[in-house]
Amino acid sequence: MQEQISDSPVAEETATVDAPSDTLLLVDGSSYLYRAFHAGGDWSVTLPDGTRQPTGALRILINMMQSLEREFPTRYAVCVFDAKGSTFRNALYPDYKGHRPPMPEDLASQIGPIHQVVRLLGWHVLCIEGVEADDIIGTLAGMAAEQGKRVIISSGDKDLSQLVNEHVTIIDTMNGKKRDVAGVTAEFGVPPSLMIDYQTLVGDTVDNVPGVDKVGPKTAAKWLNTYGSLDKLVEEAAGIKGVVGENLRKALDWLPIGRQLVTIKTDCDLGDHVQGLPDLGALARHPRNIEELRAFYQLYQFRSLLKALPDDSGGTAAAAAPAPGGTGDLFSEARPSEQDHAAQASDYQTITTWSDFDAWLARIEQAELTALDTETTSLNPLQARILGISLSVQAGQAAYIPLGHEAPESPEQLPLDEVLQRLRPWLEDASKPKLGQNIKYDRHVLANHGIEVRGYIHDTMLQSYVLEAHKPHGLESLAERHIHRRGLSYEDLCGKGASQIPFSQVPVGQATVYACEDSDFALQVHQTLWPQLEKEDKLRRIYELEIEASEVLFRIERNGVQIDAQQLARQSNELGLRMLELERSAHEMAEQPFNLSSPKQIGEIFFTKLGLPVIKKTSTGAPSTDEEVLEKLAEDFPLPRAILEYRSLSKLKNTYTDKLAGMTNPLTGRVHTNYAQAVAVTGRLSSTDPNLQNIPVRTAEGRRIREAFVAGPGNVIASADYSQIELRIMAHISEDAALIHAFESGADVHRATASEVFGVAPDQVSSEQRRYAKVINFGLIYGMSSFGLAKSLGIDNTAARNYIQRYFERYPGVREYMERTREQAxxxxxVETVFGRRLQLPDIRSPNGPRRAGAERAAINAPMQGTAADLIKMSMVQVQRALDEQQRATRMIMQVHDELVFEVPEAEIDWVRSEVPRIMAGVAQLRVPLLAEIGFGPNWEQAH
Structure with missing residues (x-):
């Protein structure tokens, strides 16, 4: 699309433009577009021809432009938009902006009217095919600055900061930010003259432009201030130490391309698109075209804007007042008049009478699907109490039942207990389909009030997780991404930090909008995502598994685990005494007291006082004392050894032995973790508050912590886990005959690998050879290089390469799998798991070598980790189903990686011993047999 600025005559309005003659105002229209779209909601009108026309972005953008004009009444003004199609950057780098989704259809349909109305408002509109808006802005700004004119750029895009100088200033009307020379320097740590170098180092995730791996804003600013420019930095790259120095050297070939991509052009040939340049007279504002604006506002039903136009007599209208609840001048027209609201706004209802309640109860009883959401007193699911419930059965319609609001002048609310009793039959009816966002949380909240919800068949968080695991899954993000809606945030209502009020203090009217948006948006997101899952059989089955797992996890979390607080206290005391001994010993070795947790003090003692060898340096050139360095030094020196042990014990004490007992729920006397499903992209669960999956088990002290996880009277702990699950999955996926044979024959797979790699009979394999084989087996799964293998085994790189070569010679199917998987990725x-879980790899085509290599390692490992995650979830579901069907008293109390932990009545030990491993081994049929092993004991550690 090409558009041309011309001086075509327009109808004169009575008032003339009286603005400074020395200033050019450039508006980043593309930035404005998306801001207006996300702020504008889903307003729409029906045009005379019967078509639906979205108007939310159009309405907001008009007000943004008028507000900007009032604040900066310049004589020269241009609004610049991006055109469709590629630019020179796409030719230079095909993946440029490769991650950006297409423009939402509801926004695309408003582009034409937006361009039209901006012209009618007196602005020049510029949109040139093949030239980005930033480059047009850069070129016009450069021309004006050369003529000594002042330039104001209105945009929220930080990339434009490189244009700032004594003539050019950027303003961001959305947050009041001003980027002049001092502002840019304060915000980014470098002056505008270095912003191109800064952006080249940092990269641009929005435009999919890689920078230097692991180099963020602070490192980039530090380097540029130290070396003066990117060119000087490149000259000194060989001397920059640490991982970032390594990454810089790896990126040297890319940096010239990256610099071209991030550099805004200031010399574009605008051709005939702007007649008369470089004379700025071509960019002078036109008077508004009142008559055409009146027709435009009538067509799109902008009543408030229409009223604000001068009347037919030529008089000027009074300024339109902001609508109640508006956000100031910028959005004074953003909220429609009462008539507009009645016709277009979402229909949200506050229920404070039994008649309204009964009407909605009848609706949800008959509904095919109801979105349900609770407002509560706490984020802790086992302690939260209900403050209100919202319901939605149709997009744009929802109701909120306030049940605990205490704000001044709150209306009389229906009694909580009676509302719940009247809702109970519907809530507990499995035949009444329900959906929510993170349904596990709402299950807990309602369970806290004695209600066991049944009929939850959909969860928008899990739908997003299955379809796009690598993206955020909060409802706010989902609504913006999929239905292009932005609602009220919790902070909008309650504030932040110390001044934040509880939700119970929020006025009921505002709470209604917030709560109804939750259920309404969840329903609309579901209507967008569910059809995508329905048409993909494998993804739909994974989603159904996640829904089933969610219900089991709810029960595991609710069961909790008993903790022996006295034993933890004893362990804390013992750890504390041992730490004191280590501290005294370290002080004696250093011949002075020092803080064992201070890298600076440790560095001074190690390298200045004791003269220990410098293993590596930090990015600032100082000798490093990180854990890797300490471990290397500990091989030869006792002081680093003591510090490592001290830190290890300190972590155990501070994270577990001091805190676990205090995390006991006072109502149950047990510890209840939270399992997050939608975190790890591989499908693995994440445990928090407390994190039960990171308890260290490689040290005796770490294993002792599990001794504090005990069974109640008359019960024992049982631990069931899969044996060598990821190696078995590798055998299945790779179809390697030798690996399959090892598992089918029941052989020790590490001994079998050692036999193959070292060329000896299985019964002649030494313990050292088996250890090497174990490292090789698991290391290759995780994409370990010969360098990594050499480091793990303490051997040289040549030996490590030979081991890997021999491994692949004996297991050619594994090599073929790796090569095939990289190519498919x-x-x-x-890539996909055996059962169809999809694992996205955004960096698999990255020109940045380290990022691409990381994605390739993930491509090899993720199907195994993901398949293992699928299997343990299948096991949870099947085992829980068997427990329920046989009405067993055994309770599942933890899930840790490939392990399920149970609290088992002594009378059911034999059943659990035989049935749980059988069920776990039978949840799927792979090319090699699955094997689950189980142990019993009075505590978790002894059950292993």
Whole structure:
């Protein structure tokens, strides 16, 4: 699309433009577009021809432009938009902006009217095919600055900061930010003259432009202030130490391309698109075209804007007042008049009478699907109490039942207990389909009030997780991404920090909008995402598994685990005494007291006082004392050894032995973790508050912590886990005959690998050879290089390369799997688990070597980790189903990686011993047999 600025005559309005003659105002229209779209909601009108026309972005953008004009009444003004199609940057780097989704259809349909109305408002509109808006802005700003004119750029895009100088200033009307020379320097740590170098180092995730791996804003600013420019930094790259120095050297070939991509052009040939340049007279504002604006506002039903136009007599209208609840001048027209609201706004109802309640109860009883959401007193699911309930059965319609609001002038609310009793039959009816966002949380909240919800069949968080695991899954993000809605945030209502009020203090009217948006948006997001899952059989089955797992996890969390507080106290005391001994010993070795947790003090003692060898340096050039360095030094020196042990014990004490007992729920006397499903992209669960999956088990002290996880009277702890699950999955996926044979024959797979790699009979394999084979087996799964293998085994790189070569010679199917998987990942951008879980790899085609290599390692490992995650979830579901069907008293109390932990009545030990491993081994049929092993004991550690 090409558009041309011309001086075509327009109808004169009575008032003339009286603005400074020395200033050019450039508006980043593309930035404005998306801001207006996300702020504008889903307003729409029906045009005379019967078509639906979205108007939310159009309405907001008009007000943004008028507000900007009032604040900066310049004589020269241009609004610049991006055109469709590629630019020179796409030719230079095909993946430029490769991650950006297409423009939402509801926004695309408003582009034409937006361009039209901006012209009618007196602005020049510029949109040139093949030239980005930033480059047009850069070129016009450069021309004006050369003529000594002042330039104001209105945009929220930080990339434009490189244009700032004594003539050019950027303003961001959305947050009041001003970027002049001092502002840019304060915000980014470098002056505008270095912003191109800064952006080249940092990269641009929005435009999919890689920078230097692991180099963020602070490192980039530090380097540029130290070396003066990117060119000087490149000259000194060989001397920059640490991982970031390594990454810089790896990126040297890329940096010239990256610099071209991030550099805004200031010399574009605008051709005939702007007649008369470089004379700025071509950019002078036109008077508003009142008559055409009146027709435009009538067509799109902008009543408030229409009223604000001068009347037919030529008089000027009074300024339109902001609507109640508006956000100031910028959005004074953003909220429609009462008539507009009645016709277009979402229909949200506050229920404070039994008649309204009964009407909605009848609606949800008959509904095919109801979105349900609770407002509560706490984020802790087992302690939260209900403050209100919202319901939605149709997009744009929802109701909120306030049940605990205490704000001044709150209306009389229906009694909580009676509302719940009247809702109970519907809530507990499995035949009444329900959906929510993170349904596990709402299950807990309602369970706290004695209600066991049944009929939850959909969860928008899990739908997003299955479809796009690598993206955020909060409802706010989902609504913006999929239905292009932005609602009220919790902070909008309650504030932040110390001044934040509880939700119970929020006025009921505001709470209604917030709560109804939650259920309404969840329903609309579901209507967008569910059809995508329905048409993909494998993804739909994974989603159904996640829904089933969610219900089991709810029960595991609710069961909790008993903790022996006295034993933890004893362990804390013992750890504390041992730490004191280590501290005294360290002080004696250093011949002075020092803080064992201070890298600076440790560095001074190690390298200045004791003269220990410098293993590596930090990015600032100082000798490093990180854990890797300490471990290397500990091989030869006792002081680093003591510090490592001290830190290890300190972590155990501070994270577990001091805190676990205090995390006991006072109502149950047990510790209840929270399992997050939608975190790890591989499908693995994440445990928090407390984190039960990171308890260290490689040290005796770490294993002792598990001794504090005990069974109640008359019960024992049982631990069931899969044996060598990821190696078995590798055998299945790779179809390697030798690996399959090892598992089918029941052989020790590490001994079998050692036999193959070292060329000896299985019964002649030494313990050292078996250890090497174990490292090789698991290391290759995680994409370990020969360098990594050499480091793990303490051997040289040549020996490590030989081991890997022999491994692949004996297991050629594994090599073929790795090569095949890398190629498939590059072709399709994702890999899959055995059961169809999709694992996206955004960096698999990255020109940045380290990022691409990391994505390739993930491509090899993710199908195994993901398949293992699928299997343990299948096991949870099947085992829980068997427990329920046989009405067993055994309770599942933890899930840790590939392990399920139970609290088992002594009378059921034999059943659990035989049935749980059988069920776990039978949840899927792979090319090699699955094997689950189980142990019993009075505590978790002894059950292993």
């Amino acid at each position: 590059r072709e399709q951008g994702f």
